Amino acid sequence: MAGATARGGEGSRSFNMILFYVFLIGFVLVSIAPLIWIFKMSIVTRADLFASPAATLTAAPIAGSYETIFGDASFRRALLNSTIIAGVTTVICLFFGSLAAYSIARLRFSFKSSVMTLILAISFFPGVAIIAPLFLQFSAFGIIDTYVSVIIANTVFALPLTVWLLVAFFKELPKDLEEAAKIDGATTIQAFQKVIVPLAAPGVFTCAILTFIHAWNEFLFANTFLFTPATQPVTVVIPNFATTYTTDYGAQAAAAVVVTVPLVILVLIFQRRIVSGLTAGAVKG
Amino acid sequence: MATATQPQKKKRGGIIGEFKNPERRTAYLMVLPTLLIILTIAFFPILYAVVLSMTSSTVTGIGSFAGVSNYVAMFQNPAFIEGLYNTVVFTVISVFFEFIIGLAIALAINRAFRGRGLVRAAVLVPWAFPTVISAVMWRLMFQDQVGVINYVANALGVISQPILSDRTLLLISAIGVDVWKTTPFMALLLLAGLQTIPGEVYEAAKVDGASVVQRFFSITMPLLKPALLVALLFRTLESYRVFDLFWAMSNRELESLSTFVYTGVRISQLQFAQGNAASVFIFLTAFLLALVFIKGFGMQTSTED
Numbered sequence: 001m002a003g004a005t006a007r008g009g010e011g012s013r014s015f016n017m018i019l020f021y022v023f024l025i026g027f028v029l030v031s032i033a034p035l036i037w038i039f040k041m042s043i044v045t046r047a048d049l050f051a052s053p054a055a056t057l058t059a060a061p062i063a064g065s066y067e068t069i070f071g072d073a074s075f076r077r078a079l080l081n082s083t084i085i086a087g088v089t090t091v092i093c094l095f096f097g098s099l100a101a102y103s104i105a106r107l108r109f110s111f112k113s114s115v116m117t118l119i120l121a122i123s124f125f126p127g128v129a130i131i132a133p134l135f136l137q138f139s140a141f142g143i144i145d146t147y148v149s150v151i152i153a154n155t156v157f158a159l160p161l162t163v164w165l166l167v168a169f170f171k172e173l174p175k176d177l178e179e180a181a182k183i184d185g186a187t188t189i190q191a192f193q194k195v196i197v198p199l200a201a202p203g204v205f206t207c208a209i210l211t212f213i214h215a216w217n218e219f220l221f222a223n224t225f226l227f228t229p230a231t232q233p234v235t236v237v238i239p240n241f242a243t244t245y246t247t248d249y250g251a252q253a254a255a256a257v258v259v260t261v262p263l264v265i266l267v268l269i270f271q272r273r274i275v276s277g278l279t280a281g282a283v284k285g
Numbered sequence: 286m287a288t289a290t291q292p293q294k295k296k297r298g299g300i301i302g303e304f305k306n307p308e309r310r311t312a313y314l315m316v317l318p319t320l321l322i323i324l325t326i327a328f329f330p331i332l333y334a335v336v337l338s339m340t341s342s343t344v345t346g347i348g349s350f351a352g353v354s355n356y357v358a359m360f361q362n363p364a365f366i367e368g369l370y371n372t373v374v375f376t377v378i379s380v381f382f383e384f385i386i387g388l389a390i391a392l393a394i395n396r397a398f399r400g401r402g403l404v405r406a407a408v409l410v411p412w413a414f415p416t417v418i419s420a421v422m423w424r425l426m427f428q429d430q431v432g433v434i435n436y437v438a439n440a441l442g443v444i445s446q447p448i449l450s451d452r453t454l455l456l457i458s459a460i461g462v463d464v465w466k467t468t469p470f471m472a473l474l475l476l477a478g479l480q481t482i483p484g485e486v487y488e489a490a491k492v493d494g495a496s497v498v499q500r501f502f503s504i505t506m507p508l509l510k511p512a513l514l515v516a517l518l519f520r521t522l523e524s525y526r527v528f529d530l531f532w533a534m535s536n537r538e539l540e541s542l543s544t545f546v547y548t549g550v551r552i553s554q555l556q557f558a559q560g561n562a563a564s565v566f567i568f569l570t571a572f573l574l575a576l577v578f579i580k581g582f583g584m585q586t587s588t589e590d
Contacts, residue, residue: 124571126522
């Protein structure tokens, strides 16, 4: 990592360091400022909110906005819906994804690059191009406006991500262990279950987090296939709060904070893993 | 797929041999579910969309054959033209700024320094937000009653009307929000690419007397090219299908190609066939874009080590 930067004399070096940290601080502030501002909006009194946008707090912070949105049954329902949709999508993707990834990373077969290209092509595939045909088919099967419709659509777009990440993780695992298992008489499937899966647990876990975030953040399919509050996730419900809570900007801000804070915490705890997961594909090209 | 095999000598007699080998059979069985899911849920529907776009279809199903009349009607529809214009402007400008700023950040943080973890965490915060929620957040800040940005812009005399009531300002704001949200991600991808360039290459160039600028253009850029192309293609295609951001930022006022398709499916019955034509249009143009990157710029798609 060294060597990429120019090194001047002592004086210009410390000046460069100051400039560097000023740049960094600016960058970090710009990244997190909106979240902090919205958090502030969610805890101030109505008078403070409207007084003057840049006003500092004149009254003690209040939790009124949070009481409003958690008192709203449709918001609580939306949180539950999001959790179910993202959770089930993650489980399905991990199951099929790990099978496919193991096969690609470890086993020998002829059409491997065609298979990988096909899977990869999905990441370039515009989801919006298929919402009309899927809408017709889901209606025909009677699964429109159910979790199933969105889970199916989410799975096909999250699966390539899962496969891609897991291939990278599986390739890093030492090969000798499974070979030892096979010599001891284990089948390919047993070697996968007993040796690879436990060893790959950290990688699989990272993958689960990324898939979950992907499904939790999904909007287009949910907005197209789900019409009723009984099935809509938070991403669909919250933008509509602009009409439900017309001028209750505090409640809108509180809702935004509630759905992003868990993600932010997740990201802060697992940032190292997430970064290595996200960049695993890009580096290899 | 059988025709794709090379005419050179094959190991163990082609397809049949492939399936006789137990390891290979297991391998195929393991990838099969994923392939089936992808083929039935992504590739079959796109063919169906082509059929729907060529008939006078409605939200209840296929209609009588209509040739290319839906495409003609689509190109004459001002909503589609507006969507196309907004999408192209949005994609070109936002990806350009994300790339320039992202590269600057990646170059700056490509070294060991105190607080590296903090920076990495801060980078991930905007990325982790759902796009619609970040749009809602920014909308609150652009808002004319309580929005801090609207207030400041107004105080400075930059704007003459509320930001959210003007479509051009909305488009500019949407580009700003997108740059805020995805530049860090771009920086991460480029940083990962930079870290694969060995430091010795720079040392050697320095010994040979290459200047900073020379080193950047003759070492960094060529060696970064694979990571750079992947990042650019991903971001271009993602911006090209923009939907969430426009939807939540503008309260459905800003039209994009994707919102045009959505209108056909969920809002306007009359526009269903045109919506399918737009779906096919998006698919083909996205495919062409990917092709330009892969063939034109020589992007590597190989996933083998």
